[in-house]
Structures are given as C-alpha cells and as structure tokens.
Amino acid sequence: MTLGVVLAGGQARRMGGGDKCLLQLGGQPILTRVLERLSGQVGDIVINANGDPARFADFGYDVVSDSLEDYPGPLAGVLAGMDAAASRGAHDIVTVAADTPFFPHDLVAVLRKARGTLPVALAATPDPERGVNRHPTFGLWSVDLRDELRDALGEGLRRVVAWTDRYGAATAMFPAADGNDPFFNINTPEDLAEAEARLQASAR
Template structure:
C-alpha cells in the first residue's frame, strides 16, 4: 500500500531516572549502546532516521544520524521528543521508537503505516493485547501545531494527547515480547547476562 515517505526518530532525550540518571540510550547491551540496537532495527524501516537527545549530542552523532534536541525545555518527556522530530522531519509521516526497546519488530513501521492509511487516521499507535504503547507510534507531520499547543498548555501525557486525534491502535499480539523495554540497571543486567543473540530476536 502506497504511503508518504517516513522520518523515524529514536527517543533518547529522557533523564533515565529509573536507571540512576544515566543517559539510557548510551548504556550497553552485549557491548553495544542500546541506541545502536534500536537504530539497526528502525533505520531499514524508514526513509530518514533522527535521534532525539538532550545530552551527549556528540556521542549520539557518532551513530551517523542527525541529532535533534527538545525545543520544549526541562526534559518534558517523549512528547517533547516527538515535537522535536516533527519540527525537524524531512518527510510527511514520523515514526517513533524509544531508545530502551532494542527488540522492536522489523515490520513495526509498515504495519503502523498500513493501518493509518486504511483508517485515514492522524496517528497510529502500537498495542499488545489491551496495552497501548504510545511511544511506538506513527503520525502525520500536520499534527505539529496541535502538539505544540498541547505542550505549551503544560500538558505532558501522551495518551491524553492522542485521545484528541483520529487515532488507530494497531495490534502486535503476535510479537508482544518485541516491545520489552529496559528501564533499570537490574533489567539491563538481566538481558545482558542471558547471552541471547539479540540481532536475531524477532519478539515472536
């Protein structure tokens, strides 16, 4: 199904509070920064890839993709990262994935795009069973003014924002484990010690 070209963004702009305030996207899983794992999966799915980061811009730039910082101050969360990406994107549609989910599905964007196109929606959100995952989304660049107004009003909740748009939730029940994320040092250590070949992990 034909659809517009897509800019992808890895959301790595948070404070990593649950991991002790470290820059989570640069923490290593099996000897590679988590952002490297996400980029390896997301880059082939999009026409352009950005990294949203508010610290260590030079280190993130070494991944070979354009780095964009939040335009909304004070580490305002993933919506601020989406806002930065929408402001910088070259293409009409923008897909997001967080830096702490290195197992994301290799067909994430195509499935979101097909659903968004079919529903003529403004935004598509991944869902596993009854759990939506708003940081895995695809949206139209035209929602930027609406998002800007929402953030300037002081709101930060992703779910509350997309509830005001024409949104389609896209089921990924068949690959639910692909949406596992790594929030704490203990979780990172657990995944790191499992010895799996994560380059082959499909989430199935």
C-alpha cells in the first residue's frame, strides 16, 4: 500500500497566519480539493499538521504531527508520514502540499514510473530558464529511508533536495495543463484570487 501524506504544517505568514488549506476555493476548503485529487491514487491518507488536530476532524482522515519541534519544514512532515506508514505496513508514501489544489490526477502513477528502483522520485515541470523546476513537496518516498531521514533532521538538515540528492532522486516530469502550472500553490490573497479564476475557467 502507498500512503498519501498531505503536508499542511506551514504557518501561512503571507496569508495572515492560520491554515491556508482551510480557506474557501470555489465554495470548498482547499484541503477538500486536495484530498479528492489524492484519494483515488493511494490506499489511505493522513494529514500532517501541528497544533490542535480537531480543526481537521470534519475531513475524516487521521492527523499526524511533526515529531520535531520548531516547525523544521516539509522534511519533518515527510518523516511523520513515513512513521505513520510504517505503523500501517505501507512501504511507500506520496506527499502533496495542502495549498496546491490543481496537482495532476496521475501524480502517483507518473512518480512511480519515474522512480523505478530508486528510493525517491520528485515531481518537476519544464522551466524555460533552468530547464527543470523541481517541486520537492510532491514526491514518492520509500519508508525504508525513515531512520536515515530522522538522523539527517537531527543533524540540522532542512532542505528537501539537499537530502534527496544524496540518493540520486528520480525526476518525474509533468507538462503544463492547458498552459497552467499543475503545481501552482496558494501563498497570498492574490494567488487565491488567481486560483478562483482558474477554477471558473475550467468549469466553462
């Protein structure tokens, strides 16, 4: 089984604090849209978030918090997901960001194909300047790495790609969807307005 892990641990400073994923997009919480996209691609889902888990009770999934203090970033959420997966007998996790409502419906399949026998694959999109733009919160991870990740975090490592590059992480390329970035994420009120416009355009 592959466990889906929704990374919702960010502090949303540019949105005035709180949980970005609970903001409304097209009459639904952003998180609802993320969960709907992910649910058909994995065996089960957990939400990685810190603080009172009761605020996610209506979504029907278990909430797992970081085992490290001081919000050390998405790698701590990956570790929390790996620990949850290990307790359920899952061998892999797929991580997605809770503020990215348009990620591909075939995310897991493409990540799995790209990963092959490697322990990690990260999503990416073409970039006209850099060639490749990796999206490190969207990845397929072997649970076998959890003890090594725990050690790396204990040593102070925080950047996702600094850790995944140790393992020669595979890159799973995703084209633009109708000219739009499939990994567009909502960081500001302007981004939320853009997401609303994109949602309305797709419904026409």
